[in-house]
Amino acid sequence: MTTATPSHLHSAGPDLGDALSWLTDAAVARADAGLHRDPYVRDSAAPLINLASNDYLGLSTHPDVIAGAHAALDEWGTGSTSSRLVCGTTRLHADLEDELADFLGTPAALVFSSGYLANVGAITALAGRGSLIVSDTGTHASLIDGCRLSRARVVVVERGDHAAVRAALAGRTEPRALVVTDSIYSVDGEPAPIRELYAAAHDHGAALLVDEAHALGVRGPGGAGLVAECGLAGARDLVVTGVLSKSFGSQGGLVAGSAVLRDHLIDTARTFIFDTGLNPAAAGAALAALRVLRADPGYPDRLRANVIRLARRCGAPTPSAAVISLIVGDPQPAVAAAQACRDRGVLVGCFRPPSVEPGTSRLRLTVRADLDDATVDHVGDVVLESLREVGAQIR
Structure with missing residues (x-):
């Protein structure tokens, strides 16, 4: 069975001029494939x-989460109206960041308007020309794009190959290095070897950035993530990124770590400095969702039971997330x-x-x-x- 080619592509095509005429052929090729x-x-x-x-966790329709968004709208209006550094940071943003840091076991956290921007902002602020980034073949597109935009030298290893990470770090000439990984790979829900990656980074004077997008609310004590499950919450030279758009049922991204990391991102992360702040309704919903999860830490257990049940029903192996x-x-x-x-x-x-x-x-x-x-x-x-x-x- 083939996917139908969109009808407008069978025509002579839009009058795009010579510079964009290739778009029609490219669209036909994608449709045929x-x-x-x-x-x-x-x-x-x-x-x-x-x-x-x-x-x-099904929190996007939870009444308390919806009420949190409504309350934020009533108090702050529909938009943050500017960059966080101009007037786009509200007391609501500060409260959300304080409670996220406490939940994740880190000294500080910083909220971005999306998880994509959080990853790009963190990587480009932590690595640049004269740095080394070691990434793997399973990382999310936002991590990949952050690596590309950083202008650092990037070494890509096979997913989960911590020995290859060690080898790349051991052979580096750059004074700074950053290891980048997802904690739970988004395509198949399997975990990365976080303890081994942290040890490899630590032994070679590198920092580790872990994207917990698919682990928050799913793994770890009370849903605090795989980093916390591995006993590494708040560890030195470890940066956690995540999203508010999955288990928290809202919108936005986060970076958590040391207070000096937060200060550095505020001063240097372009996706924070030059972007309009996360809108109040999303911040209010995310904060309410976090409080719902903390009040009922059984959510991950109920999720796990459903995962096991559905995997068995489909005749599939039970995934880790x-x-x-x-x-x-x-x-x-x-x-x-x-x-x-x-x-x-x-x-x-x-x-x-x-x-x-x-x-x-x-x-x-x-x-x-x-x-x-x-x-x-x-x-x-x-x-x-x-x-x-x-x-x-x-x-």
């Missing part, structure tokens, strides 16, 4: 069972299976290149803590029926 993307528009009046979002990855191979059957699930009332993720390697297109199911057993079982049945309908097999 099953790589055209048409954002799905959700309708609140006819909701699907959502297993595509990263709302791991909240992502179940069902590899089918080529993009076309993955797209068709995702559409078949949607037709049955279940929204699932469909990951294709460049999000994953060629030949590993997949359905990506992100489990939530707020699903009951009957819903989890129904989702598993729908996924298997949809795969059978389009003739796709899980590899």
Whole structure:
């Protein structure tokens, strides 16, 4: 089965002029390869069972979280109105950062307007020309782009290969080095060897930056993340980044670490200095979500039970976090299976290149803590029926 080419691409094409005429050919090539993307528009009046979002704890619709956003709107209005350094920092931002730092076990935290900007800002502020960055093949695009924009020398090693990290650090000539990794890899929900990476960095005088986007609320004591689970919360020369848009059900990003790190980012991180601050409603929702999680630290356990149940229902291995990855191979059957699930009332993720390697297109199911057993079982049945309908097999 192939993905249909958008109808407008079969015409003579828009009058783009010679400089942009290549866009039409490129679009046709993507469509023929099953790589055209048409954002799905959700309708609140006819909701699907959502297993595509990263709302791991189901807090985006929690009444206390919604109330937190409303209260922030009432007090501060709809926007931060400027950079955080001009007048875009509110008491709400400060309270959120203080409570995030306490939750993560770090001296300080700084909130950005997205997780992407937090990662780019942190990396470019910590590494530059004359520095070395050691990254791996599983890192998120925001980490990759931060490495590229830093202008540092970048060495990429295989995912989880801490021995290769040691070798890269041992052979460096640069005075400063930064190791960069996700704690939970977003594509398949598997963990990085955080203890070993920290030891490798520490032994060679390097800092370690860990993106906890898919671990906060999912792993660690009370959902404090994989770094905390490894006993490294607040460790020296360790930087934690994360998001407020997944388990916290809101929007925004964060960087946590030492007080001197926070000061450095405020003075040097371009994605903080030159960006409008996180809007008050998102800050209020995130703060309310954090308080809900801290008041009920059983959320990660309920999430874990649902992950185990759904993985068994789908006949898949149980992952280490909240992502179940069902590899089918080529993009076309993955797209068709995702559409078949949607037709049955279940929204699932469909990951294709460049999000994953060629030949590993997949359905990506992100489990939530707020699903009951009957819903989890129904989702598993729908996924298997949809795969059978389009003739796709899980590899």
